[in-house]
Amino acid sequence: MLRIARAVIDTPVGPMQALASDRGLCALEFAEPARESRLGARLKRWFAPYEIDDVRHPVVECARDWLAAYFAGTSAAAVPLELRGAPFELRVWAALQAIPPGTTATYGEIAKRIGSPGAARAVGMANGANAIAIVVPCHRVIGAGGTLTGYGGGLARKAWLLRHEAGTLQGWSAADPGLQMWPRPEA
Numbered sequence: 001m002l003r004i005a006r007a008v009i010d011t012p013v014g015p016m017q018a019l020a021s022d023r024g025l026c027a028l029e030f031a032e033p034a035r036e037s038r039l040g041a042r043l044k045r046w047f048a049p050y051e052i053d054d055v056r057h058p059v060v061e062c063a064r065d066w067l068a069a070y071f072a073g074t075s076a077a078a079v080p081l082e083l084r085g086a087p088f089e090l091r092v093w094a095a096l097q098a099i100p101p102g103t104t105a106t107y108g109e110i111a112k113r114i115g116s117p118g119a120a121r122a123v124g125m126a127n128g129a130n131a132i133a134i135v136v137p138c139h140r141v142i143g144a145g146g147t148l149t150g151y152g153g154g155l156a157r158k159a160w161l162l163r164h165e166a167g168t169l170q171g172w173s174a175a176d177p178g179l180q181m182w183p184r185p186e187a
Contacts, residue, residue: 002050004043005057009064012071013157016133019043019052020059024080027131028063030153038152042131046084066135073168079135085126088116092126099140101165106144120144128152134161 002021008031009016017039019027026047029035043050062079069076083093091114098113099105105113107120107127116122123141130138133153139161143149151158 002047004047004050004052005055005060006052007054007057007060007064009060009067011067013153013160016067018060018063020057020063021047021082022059024082025059025063025132025135026082026084028133028135029131030133030157035152039131042129063135070134071164073164081132081135083132083136085129088119088122089126089129092123093130093136096127096130096137096140099137101137101140104140104142104162106142106146108144110141124150140165 005020015031017031066076066079095110095113107123110123111119127138139158
């Protein structure tokens, strides 16, 4: 049985629930009742059987440090991730990692980047299935007309995160070690 550590991390955009295995961060979700059922279904599908313990864990502490640095506008050590999902989801999540802080990409652009130019809606679904908010930056994906579209944490948070990045993190590079948080899945 997989043991998953859980902790709540306070952030400027509200408390976030961090879940970690010994391999890496499994989830980082906004700690709200509306997000619980979605997270529970994802864990059941991709991590079962598992048991959650409210204990201190080095991966959670690494995520806590990364978030503190992110909100301070500085770089931090990489967060090991344990992402599980369908191959298409993994490709989308890898593409999200390549969007530099302070910039955005559309669903269609992401679809083209992963070699599926007609799959903008599927990219949206995979983006919405991302269980590691902020670290895997699904908030950087916008609608084709430049509009802010769906975000599990709410559009107000998405707008806040984008403003924060534009104001403090544009100096970060996609090659920054703090942004290279997982091995890229094979195509």
